[in-house]
Amino acid sequence: MHNIVIIGNGISGITTARHIRKLSDHKITVISAETDHFFSRTALMYIYMGHMKYEHTKPYEDWFWKKNRIDLKRAFVEKVDTDGKTLHFSGGETMTYDKLVIATGSKPNKFGWPGQDLEGVQGLYSYQDLESMEANTKNISRAVIVGGGLIGIEMAEMLRSRNIPVTFLVREESFWDNVLPSGESQMINRHIKEHHIDLRLATELKEILSDENGRVKAVITGAGETIQCEFVGLTVGVSPNIEFLKGSKIETKRGVLVDPYLKTNIDNVYALGDCAEFLEPNGERKSIEQVWYTGRMMGEALARTLCDKPTKYEPGHWFNSAKFLDIEYQTYGWVWAKAKENEGDFYWEHKNGKICLRLRWDKSTGKLLGVNNLGFRLRHHAFDKWFKEGRTVDYALEHLKDANFDPELYKTYEAEIIAQFNRENGKNIQLKKKSWKRILDFVS
Amino acid sequence: MSTTEPNLSISNPHPEDTDVIQKIALVVACFGVLILLAAWANIALDASVFMPIAIISMIGGTTVYGARSYLKQPEGIKNNGVWHFSLTSRGAFAWAVGILLTGFYVLLYWFPGYVGFVQNGENQGLVALFDPLSMAIKGRPASQWFMYGTLYTIAILALGMKFIFKYRHSRYQLIRTISVMIAQLVFAYTIPEILAALNYNDVTTSAGEYVGYYDTDIKNVWPLDYDFFYSYHLDAMQEKAYQPFGMIYLVVGIGLFLIGTPILTYFIGKRWYCSWVCGCGGLAETAGDPFRHLSSKKLSAWKLERWLIHSVMVFVFVMTAVTLYGYFTGASSVFGLDIYSKFQKPYGFFIGAIFSGIIGVGFYPMLGNRVWCRFGCPMAGYMGIIQRFKSKFRITTNGGQCISCGNCSTYCEQGIDVRAYAQKGQNIVRASCVGCGVCSAVCPRGVLKLENGPEEKRYDLPPIIIGNESVKISE
């Protein structure tokens, strides 16, 4: 029996712990400085908006940990001594381990703007950030958000839920257009404005101004405009939260460097989730993967390695999802902001301007490469299977009804989509009826 | 977390946005309620004038208010501030409403005199307000039950309209809500009143002889309608003067329980009843909607639920069995136990009145809107067993897309921890799911789909959530 210590009680650390327990009897300790129990970081916004309370964001009841013999410790690790296999906590306490797992997640980026440390200026990552946002946004008359990514738009939605006027500074020409192709991105631009958010595209932050008490009172944009505000949300991405490893023998670059087994340069020390950086990225994936799903999958793999079944982290086909205010977004496979040379591209948008579908495929083989769907839902199993089987874009369209995941009684758009595809590509694809037999086969 | 000041609004998530039209609509709706209170206080009002005004202002005011509040926002999920508002987060306002509702039920059941009902005399107060309507429909003064039925229907219609505006982006919610509104208005209210008006029910002859009463709400199926097999009820249905309707109700009632319910539940789940048709469900889905997140999601609550609901079900089966035994043999007791005082009366008192009425509705603001449906209703218990073991209905989980946010579990009125299944990639097959579809609506990642499909693989637990090839399933 090993003494396994995990730093970080986010999805990565907790998935590792749960799966170790399923597979073995090892002693497991999970350490976190943030909260006593695992909660869903992705749900932070809903606490602020009053959809849920903190307790609802905890995926497991508090008795779960004791019952599964997972020890929890609330403490901040200041130093890791890999020679002595010892952790040093702030406050002087120590703890030894046989195997160490680093799952410390991220922290919000700051790019050295003047005034970035003023009161009322903050990012949104941790539970403590949420608490300070609660305090910082009391009775304010305007907020400015800097950075047009997923957390930026969430923050804008949060503030709007309390009727706080929001100015949203986005450096790019169009919202999230380094990821979303233009049709999707413009749809979201329109939707942001529909929610009365003052969207400023192609606008950078230059400086944050202070009042006499050290609180933010305004920002100045790259174009020299001054915008009065009492709150600034900095949402310009996140980076691995690994300062505490400085001075240890564990090799880091931007994140903790790991091999495909999630092992660091030191024996018996592993890292995963937002804080890990792969020496060799997986295919088209980034070397640091900062999403919920990848943290979970790394945890599933690492738990096996720690239980003497060495297992590489081998993610399957990419998928992701988000929600931009009221518009849901799902993606399967790879859809780049701009189609690559060899890629065919198809985009359909509903006349209401809030529902769309994009398909990408390999022009030489016709094989489907990726799909973006906004405003309606598609079945993960369908696309995963079609990618694995190397199905063509024609096949996917023919069987689009099998992949529809919208609630029952909803209007469907397959016929319209296929008609447009046929028209544009000179094809004659016929829509097949939904087949439960094929749907069940997705899940074999 | 300590959040914003408590707010007394019922449906509008952005109170400071309340515009003139909304304010007028709110005043109109409140005026309707005020008429009820004034009548209750025996302030002399001309009922034939004020009763229609009350009904129109309550339904009209709420509809305009709901329309105005929601239509000026983009369509989508409207749960902002639910846990900040006093009424919807067990605050002082919630307690006040809970106590008011509970008190109303106590008076209605046991002290109808206090709401103005006068047996064999002129009604007063609240009940008297409904005399003209009752006279117009069936030519006799209102009873406390007529008053209650009318208010119940108004609540479903008015707050159903509000619900429709709130969920206008979801066709499932739209159609389902129209269905419960029509079911209440037509089957529970209009048809029974017309049958009574045409002397097919509840008749007292000119000689002063009472012919009998049977329940003419066709969708109120035994065992929810627990007195269906009571002697007076069976006799009334067979009464000559009530034919052919009496026998139709008898045959359809038994047929619905024995044949209709299992077949429909097999094909589409218990939702056909609980959230599309049933009157208790209808009130829960409309008037109860602002309270759906208050149900407990704890494992311990689920354990309690399984004990309670099945105990009530066994209780009603036993009670009905001895009732029928008494009916056919003429005996008034079984094994020395009096059928009325040892079986029927306790069931009616504890389950019929206290559980389904007082706790079921009076406690909406404390325990959520489906306490009765989840912990008590024997009809739900019966259909739940079918739904769990022999049905095509399930909530399919969308592969690996769940982010464990908890919206689904929080807004499940039946207290099902939907997330526990979704984050494992497992379908949700639960006896208690009433198929309201709200978990699917609030999920921000498109993870949940209510559907009817083959029983094969319905509740498989995938060995690993898809998207991860690290672990080979063959191992």
Ligand SMILES: Cc1cc2nc3c(=O)[nH]c(=O)nc-3n(C[C@H](O)[C@H](O)[C@H](O)COP(=O)(O)OP(=O)(O)OC[C@H]3O[C@@H](n4cnc5c(N)ncnc54)[C@H](O)[C@@H]3O)c2cc1C
């Ligand atoms: C607001 C927001 C919304 C998001 N929404 C989505 C989404 O919709 N979909 C998606 O895929 N991803 C989303 N993400 C990203 C996703 O939440 C992260 O990728 C994921 O939570 C990372 O998990 P993790 O376990 O690697 O790290 P974390 O969840 O960050 O957990 C790390 C834990 O370690 C603790 N810790 C760090 N250092 C120490 C130390 N020295 N001592 C003790 N404890 C320490 C931290 O306090 C923290 O509790 C979102 C992120 C945010 C902030």
Ligand code: SF4
């Ligand atoms: S599981 Fe979903 S559909 Fe079923 S009762 Fe709960 S919220 Fe409604």
Ligand code: SF4
């Ligand atoms: S609401 Fe959706 S994403 Fe959130 S926990 Fe439920 S299934 Fe998962």
